[in-house]
Amino acid sequence: xETALKTENLHKTFKLGFIPKKKAVLKGISFSVIPGEIFxxxxxxxxxxxxxxxxxxxxxxxxxxxxxIFGRPHLxxxxxxxxxxxxxxxxxxxxxxxxxxxxxCSQLFPKKTKIKSPRILELLSLxxxxxxxxxxxxxxxxxxxxxxxxxxxLIHDPEMVILDEPLGGLDPIxxxxxxDIIVRLKEEGKTVLLSSHILQDIEMICDRVAIILNGExxxxxxxxxxxxQKVLFTEIVLSGxxxxxxxxxxxxxSTFGGRTLLKIFEExxxxxxxxxIHSREAKVHSxxxxxxxxxxxxxxxxxxx
Amino acid sequence: MKIKAIALNxxxxxxxxxxxxxxxxxxxxxxxFSRLLALLTVGDRVKIIKDVGLSSLSFFGALMAIIIGxxxxxKEIDKKTVxxxxxxxxxxxxxxxxxxxxxxxxxxxxxVLMSVIFLVLVFFHTxxxxxxxxxxxxxxxxxxxxxxxxxxxxSCFSTPILSSIFSLSFYLIGHLSWGLETLINKMSPGLGKTxxxxxxxxxxxxxxxxxxxxxxxxxxxxxxxxxxxTVYGLFYTFFILTLAVWIFRRRDFI
Numbered sequence: 001x002e003t004a005l006k007t008e009n010l011h012k013t014f015k016l017g018f019i020p021k022k023k024a025v026l027k028g029i030s031f032s033v034i035p036g037e038i039f040x041x042x043x044x045x046x047x048x049x050x051x052x053x054x055x056x057x058x059x060x061x062x063x064x065x066x067x068x069i070f071g072r073p074h075l076x077x078x079x080x081x082x083x084x085x086x087x088x089x090x091x092x093x094x095x096x097x098x099x100x101x102x103x104x105c106s107q108l109f110p111k112k113t114k115i116k117s118p119r120i121l122e123l124l125s126l127x128x129x130x131x132x133x134x135x136x137x138x139x140x141x142x143x144x145x146x147x148x149x150x151x152x153x154l155i156h157d158p159e160m161v162i163l164d165e166p167l168g169g170l171d172p173i174x175x176x177x178x179x180d181i182i183v184r185l186k187e188e189g190k191t192v193l194l195s196s197h198i199l200q201d202i203e204m205i206c207d208r209v210a211i212i213l214n215g216e217x218x219x220x221x222x223x224x225x226x227x228x229q230k231v232l233f234t235e236i237v238l239s240g241x242x243x244x245x246x247x248x249x250x251x252x253x254s255t256f257g258g259r260t261l262l263k264i265f266e267e268x269x270x271x272x273x274x275x276x277i278h279s280r281e282a283k284v285h286s287x288x289x290x291x292x293x294x295x296x297x298x299x300x301x302x303x304x305x
Numbered sequence: 306m307k308i309k310a311i312a313l314n315x316x317x318x319x320x321x322x323x324x325x326x327x328x329x330x331x332x333x334x335x336x337x338f339s340r341l342l343a344l345l346t347v348g349d350r351v352k353i354i355k356d357v358g359l360s361s362l363s364f365f366g367a368l369m370a371i372i373i374g375x376x377x378x379x380k381e382i383d384k385k386t387v388x389x390x391x392x393x394x395x396x397x398x399x400x401x402x403x404x405x406x407x408x409x410x411x412x413x414x415x416x417v418l419m420s421v422i423f424l425v426l427v428f429f430h431t432x433x434x435x436x437x438x439x440x441x442x443x444x445x446x447x448x449x450x451x452x453x454x455x456x457x458x459x460s461c462f463s464t465p466i467l468s469s470i471f472s473l474s475f476y477l478i479g480h481l482s483w484g485l486e487t488l489i490n491k492m493s494p495g496l497g498k499t500x501x502x503x504x505x506x507x508x509x510x511x512x513x514x515x516x517x518x519x520x521x522x523x524x525x526x527x528x529x530x531x532x533x534x535t536v537y538g539l540f541y542t543f544f545i546l547t548l549a550v551w552i553f554r555r556r557d558f559i
Contacts, residue, residue, distance in 0.1 A: 014559065051559075057392035059558040077394040085392035091384050093314065095321045107310035108393045152389055162392075 004191040005033040010065035027215040040206035041195040048215040049195040084158035088165045090149035094138035105152045123151040142169040160191040203294040231289040240282025249273040308403040315407020332365035355521045358423040374456025375468035398550045444514040447538035454545040479511030
């Protein structure tokens with residue numbers, strides 16, 4: 001099977017401090033990204049996410065291991081032509097305007113790639129920077145820089161986009177907009193590899209994930225495989241029944257404005273509580289079964305290691 | 306194409322640096338100051354103007370090369386602009402060469418501006434355009450190339466302050482290494498003399514680019530010497546740049 005990205009047994013050690021002390025940051029990272037999918041690379045701060053992505057993009061040389069991008073060695077120009085990279089907290093030449101910056105980026109590709117001015121305009125409007133295209137980047141906010149970074153990663157219409165914490169530093173609207181762009185990229189047949197520690201983002205858009213902790217991949221696979229579909233508990237919001245009467249069915253968590261939030265762990269007790277509510281002519285406001293989330297899985301893994 | 310894009314971007318960055326204009330201003334002041342110095346001197350006033358003018362051109366150009374050159378690569382790494390650039394399909398040597406050529410272009414334009422001020426000043430005293438001064442300026446420019454390469458080399462692995470100290474030391478040692486030759490000639494044969502001779506051959510000799518006295522005093526210089534100095538300068542610059550590329554290609558951008 002062809003892979004968009006294949007990393008095998010990556011190791012990297014840094015020497016840190018005045019008297020250099022070795023610190024192993026990557027301890028045998030192996031994962032594959034399939035063409036056309038959104039792959040989430042998940043881990044807490046300092047786990048080795050950025051180091052892995054820098055190894056893939058040729059900014060850091062791994063001590064050991066192998067990286068292939070669409071079947072080519074990752075340091076070859078052919079491989080680099082196929083990827084677009086957005087670094088974490090991007091910072092660009094602040095004396096250039098957004099338009100000048102994208103034009104400069106377009107000149108770093110071979111002539112055959114043919115990046116024309118309309119592409120720059122198209123990208124600026126895609127990331128919502130069309131109105132400020134001629135403003136120097138030094139006047140940009142963090143969120144605007146992130147958008148400019150997104151545009152430069154897409155300038156040559158790459159087959160795979162590598163995004164390091166792409167939604168960090170953005171407001172909720174900005175996050176939604178960029179999330180939509182990522183999903184649209186997938187619909188266009190692009191491959192997306194994104195790292196994040198914001199689990200909600202990954203859960204909403206990723207097809208498969210890998211979880212990295214202390215330089216090692218702890219778990220990887222599709223979200224359906226990793227997260228149990230079993231109902232963990234059910235939350236019912238109801239009114240018209242006293243909380244004391246509900247303790248036999250589950251755990252009444254809170255009461256506010258006459259409404260009680262009840263958490264039920266056993267499925268057969270749901271029917272019992274619904275019967276009680278009907279008999280009292282009380283009211284059910286909501287009933288939500290809670291399955292395992294990525295957060296539950298992640299917290300569980302971190303706790304166990 | 307890629308090198309050209311990086312070079313032009315570096316040029317854009319350098320000309321927006323205020324330090325450059327400050328140095329240009331001081332260079333202009335020094336060149337004009339030579340007129341005042343000439344008034345106070347007994348003897349050939351024009352020669353004083355030429356001598357001080359050319360020295361100002363040499364010193365301030367080298368200072369521009371050092372101050373901007375030492376920040377050139379370091380700033381890219383420090384501000385992380387290098388991340389998005391080097392992940393694009395460019396070789397690291399293309400990036401470094403682009404940065405170097407961008408600064409060389411900046412220095413060339415600064416040198417043209419300083420030379421125009423200088424030549425106009427000389428013209429007002431002699432009422433002739435002394436084209437032979439261009440030969441001295443040409444070698445000052447070759448020296449700029451070398452100093453820029455050294456600044457870029459240090460910038461690849463060190464902070465701007467340390468790099469400036471190293472590059473300035475290189476410049477000063479380069480201009481004083483001829484003193485070592487005098488010392489060697491006066492020493493009796495032995496281990497000391499051999500060691501100093503090795504050191505003398507290893508250290509740069511920037512006096513190879515100093516034709517100020519000969520040109521100002523109209524002393525004929527054999528063409529062979531001009532060719533030697535040009536080849537020496539270009540070869541040394543190439544060697545330093547190769548070293549810089551060797552270091553830059555191996556480093557991790559954490």
